[in-house]
Amino acid sequence: MADPLFKAGDKVRIRDAYPIGHCRTPFYTRGLTGEIERYCGSFANPEELAYRRDGQPAVPLYRVRLPMQKIWPDYTGALLDTLEVEIFEHWLEHDN
Amino acid sequence: MAHKSLTDYRGVHDLGGVLCEPFAPDEHDYAPWEKRVHAVRELLATKGLLRVDELRRAVEGLGEEKYRRLSYYEQWIWAMTQIMLERGIVTDAEIGARVEAVRARLASDG
Amino acid sequence: MHDHPHPNQPDEEDGPFTEYRLLEVALRELLIEKGVIMHAELHKTYQMMDDRGPHNGARMVAKAWSDPAYLDLMRRDATAAAKSIGLEPTWLNLIALENTDAVHNVVVCTLCSCYPWPLLGLPPDWYKSRAYRSDVVQNPRKVLAEFGTTLPETVEVRVHDSSADMRYLVVPKRPEGTEGWCEEQLAELVTRDSMIGVVPALTKEGL
Numbered sequence: 399m400a401d402p403l404f405k406a407g408d409k410v411r412i413r414d415a416y417p418i419g420h421c422r423t424p425f426y427t428r429g430l431t432g433e434i435e436r437y438c439g440s441f442a443n444p445e446e447l448a449y450r451r452d453g454q455p456a457v458p459l460y461r462v463r464l465p466m467q468k469i470w471p472d473y474t475g476a477l478l479d480t481l482e483v484e485i486f487e488h489w490l491e492h493d494n
Numbered sequence: 495m496a497h498k499s500l501t502d503y504r505g506v507h508d509l510g511g512v513l514c515e516p517f518a519p520d521e522h523d524y525a526p527w528e529k530r531v532h533a534v535r536e537l538l539a540t541k542g543l544l545r546v547d548e549l550r551r552a553v554e555g556l557g558e559e560k561y562r563r564l565s566y567y568e569q570w571i572w573a574m575t576q577i578m579l580e581r582g583i584v585t586d587a588e589i590g591a592r593v594e595a596v597r598a599r600l601a602s603d604g
Numbered sequence: 605m606h607d608h609p610h611p612n613q614p615d616e617e618d619g620p621f622t623e624y625r626l627l628e629v630a631l632r633e634l635l636i637e638k639g640v641i642m643h644a645e646l647h648k649t650y651q652m653m654d655d656r657g658p659h660n661g662a663r664m665v666a667k668a669w670s671d672p673a674y675l676d677l678m679r680r681d682a683t684a685a686a687k688s689i690g691l692e693p694t695w696l697n698l699i700a701l702e703n704t705d706a707v708h709n710v711v712v713c714t715l716c717s718c719y720p721w722p723l724l725g726l727p728p729d730w731y732k733s734r735a736y737r738s739d740v741v742q743n744p745r746k747v748l749a750e751f752g753t754t755l756p757e758t759v760e761v762r763v764h765d766s767s768a769d770m771r772y773l774v775v776p777k778r779p780e781g782t783e784g785w786c787e788e789q790l791a792e793l794v795t796r797d798s799m800i801g802v803v804p805a806l807t808k809e810g811l
Contacts, residue, residue: 420551422715422768425510444547444768448548448551450581461770466761469511473742475761476758476760477757478759479761479762481762481765483765484769486768509715510741511741511742514734515734517736519751520729521729527625529726530632532653532726533653534632534641553716566732567628575627578631584638588634589627589631592633592634593623593626596629596630600621
């Protein structure tokens, strides 16, 4: 199991990728930038498990916090509002 | 965001922000058959014979029309059967014969 | 779920037999005949499912309201907090989300219907509906209003998309006027929907 690459507070970008297989990165979050809320532990890769492989080595999983205004440019709620979503490490890159 | 136009790559299940019918906080009491589907799924998972991501993959493969039309546990029993077939735990011939046997049993029970 | 003395017979109360219900009977019978699963295991699973329900989550919340050390454990490791009061140990990787004067949390799974079954039982239909999964991440305040929940603009609405291995339990705010209540009394105020985050806990008057 690899050490997690990111830590709470890191600015990250969710990859703008569109695989055809099973994955757990919601479409609406792809390509967006946010901040790591926490590292959740490492888990077998669902993109492998779905096809009956073992999903090892386990992949670090994070919760990423995104401001609603960044996800939905015409968001009508409050400026403060946020969304947190679980994203696996191979879907994240540093946002510098 | 140009790639967001790649909607063929968006799964039928991936619903965040998709325009749908209006929301209404409805619910029903679970029917015994729905609980049985749930129980069998949990048991198969415990035995390592059905990973949740396999089940999800099979549900995601239902196609748009069927994904919308089927109830939650209809989706599950369909997907569970698919995975049991893939794993060679049951065969399509066995499933087909048993469905007809159950149908006949019900008819004779009136 | 009631006991099932004649497992190859359908339940009367199940209503009309659709193709999918035929498939349920067929698959279950075949799995049992082949020895893949056993009757006894299935019954144990039914019983385990019956023991699940919002009363479990409510116990955790009431304890968190009453016991600062437990609240601290919930914040650090909610799975351990569940196990420490004897709740079903499972696959659950639990995170507790505390509602405060500054933040209101609400949970969804946009990709399927991930839900903390052991603590809340099976989810309501609306939680699994296309509309909830679609809308609550985009218009959370509008969805909350459907439940009668309106929050000032000074409160951050934080939506949690339960997209992978974690499961979530919202800890609603403790209602006013409940000082001195015991955990059992407090637990009565904690509804399923308040632990999903679409409504507050019941008030003393609402009980």
